[in-house]
Amino acid sequence: MPLRCLMLVTICVVLITTEAVSDENVKKAVGEEVSLRPARIDPLVSSIIWKHRNSSGFVVKAIEWDKDDDDGVNIPNQRFKGITTLDEKTGQITITNLTVKHGGLYTIDINNKEQEQRFNLKVMEKVLKPVIKLKKIEGNPDVMYLICEYSETIIWRNSSGEILIGSLHHPKGEFITVKFTGNPDNFYTCTLDNGASTETSDPVYERELFKDFWGFVIASVGMVFIILFLFIPPCHDYCADCCRRHKTSQMQSHMWNFSTHLPGHRL
Ligand SMILES: *[C@@H]1O[C@H](CO)[C@@H](O)[C@H](O)[C@H]1NC(C)=O
Ligand SMILES: *[C@@H]1O[C@H](CO)[C@@H](O)[C@H](O)[C@H]1NC(C)=O
Ligand SMILES: *[C@@H]1O[C@H](CO)[C@@H](O)[C@H](O)[C@H]1NC(C)=O
Numbered sequence: 001m002p003l004r005c006l007m008l009v010t011i012c013v014v015l016i017t018t019e020a021v022s023d024e025n026v027k028k029a030v031g032e033e034v035s036l037r038p039a040r041i042d043p044l045v046s047s048i049i050w051k052h053r054n055s056s057g058f059v060v061k062a063i064e065w066d067k068d069d070d071d072g073v074n075i076p077n078q079r080f081k082g083i084t085t086l087d088e089k090t091g092q093i094t095i096t097n098l099t100v101k102h103g104g105l106y107t108i109d110i111n112n113k114e115q116e117q118r119f120n121l122k123v124m125e126k127v128l129k130p131v132i133k134l135k136k137i138e139g140n141p142d143v144m145y146l147i148c149e150y151s152e153t154i155i156w157r158n159s160s161g162e163i164l165i166g167s168l169h170h171p172k173g174e175f176i177t178v179k180f181t182g183n184p185d186n187f188y189t190c191t192l193d194n195g196a197s198t199e200t201s202d203p204v205y206e207r208e209l210f211k212d213f214w215g216f217v218i219a220s221v222g223m224v225f226i227i228l229f230l231f232i233p234p235c236h237d238y239c240a241d242c243c244r245r246h247k248t249s250q251m252q253s254h255m256w257n258f259s260t261h262l263p264g265h266r267l
Contacts (some may be wrong), residue, residue: 001002009108014263022095022116022117022118023105023113023118023119024036024117024118024119024120025122026119026120026122027097027121027122027124027195027196028120028121028123028124028196029098029123029124029125029126029127029194029196029197030099030100030123030124030125030126031098031126032098032099032196032197033094033095033096033097033098034095034098034102034121035092035093035094036050036065036093036106036108036119036121037087037090037091037093037112038090038091038092038108038115038117039117041090041091041110042111043090044112045067045088045089045110045111046066046067046068046109046113047059047064047065047066047067047108047109047110047112048062048063048064048086048088048091048108048110049064049065049108049109049112050064050067050086050093050106050107050108051106051107051108051109052077052079052080052087052102052104052105052106052197053104053105053106053107054101054103054104055103055104060076060079060080061074061076061077061078062075062077062084062091062093062095062106063075063084063085063086063093064076065082065086065088068230070145071120073085073086079099079102079103080095082096083096083097084096091108091110092171092222093220098123098148099123100123100124100125101123102121102123103121103122103123104120104121105117105118105121106119106120106121107119108208109183118152120193121266122195122196123196124194124195124196124197125194126196126197126199127152127192127193127194127196127197127199128146128150128196128199129200129201130148130150130189130190130191130192130199130200131200131202132147132148132189132204133146133147133148133149133203134146134147134209135147135190137173138212141213142180142210142213143177143178143179143180143214144177144178144209144210145175145176145178146175146176146178146188146190146204147169147173147174147175148166148169148173148174148175148190148192148201148207149169149172149173150172150192151172151175152192152194152221153192153193153194153195154166154173154174154185154190154191154192154193155190155191155193156174156176156188156190156191156207157188157189157191157215158186158187158188159186159187159188159203164176164188167219170266175182176185176188178206178209180206180209180210180213181206184205184206184207185205185206185207186205186206187203187204187205187206187258188203188204189202189203189204191203213260
């Protein structure tokens with residue numbers, strides 16, 4: 001019996017601990033909506049009260065419902081008016097058009113009994129659309145630094161959608177090093193994620209990144225053409241001269257070959 005008793009106690013302790021640590025964390029961006037719902041609800045539910053506690057510990061009723069109340073649902077607090085609804089059957093509360101002030105701890109009383117399950121809502125400002133900064137590397141016209149200077153989580157991607165690993169940038173953010181590939185349509189993006197919302201930068205194309213390098217290549221090719229152009233007339237004359245001489249000598253050697261191959265001239 002003592003063993004069975006011990007097992008029972010263990011099970012009880014485990015149950016109590018899991019019940020106690022049942023705060024659910026929810027992150028949302030400003031302007032979004034959230035729905036919170038108890039895992040279990042008494043089918044004979046006669047009253048529901050959702051309470052909100054802000055970070056200063058100030059508690060207000062977000063929404064309340066009583067079966068015997070003719071008014072039905074009541075929303076006493078201005079902060080929740082017009083944006084909060086309740087499903088009496090499931091106990092689910094829905095708040096639309098969230099502001100940072102809706103962040104905090106939500107608890108639910110069912111039939112005047114506070115439930116174990118609680119919800120920790122964090123409402124964060126929508127993340128801004130990032131802009132990638134470019135930095136040249138002295139003496140390396142075929143390499144560039146791309147910098148995303150933000151505090152949020154940063155995700156770099158290239159045009160094939162592949163995630164690229166960035167390096168820490170001082171004082172904040174990350175950078176990647178991009179090499180000239182020769183494909184001007186390759187691009188790179190930086191995405192910010194604050195846990196509640198994400199935003200992706202405009203793509204940065206290789207053709208913009210290596211404008212100078214392309215310019216350098218075009219200038220070099222241009223130079224070669226200019227040099228050729230400048231030297232073509234004398235070169236042409238020289239070549240023509242050279243060809244003429246070559247032809248003549250070829251003719252001579254042909255004739256010579258021809259003569260040596262004449263059967264009559266064989267030894
Ligand atoms: C909590 O709510 C009270 C009453 O509305 C308000 O005075 C206080 O500033 C709030 N605290 C925070 C951190 O929002
Ligand atoms: C949402 O909140 C903003 C700012 O409080 C307000 O301007 C806007 O009208 C609200 N929209 C709705 C649909 O309630
Ligand atoms: C994207 O990155 C991956 C991994 O570094 C690479 O294999 C792939 O070729 C890249 N694609 C482009 C279009 O740059």
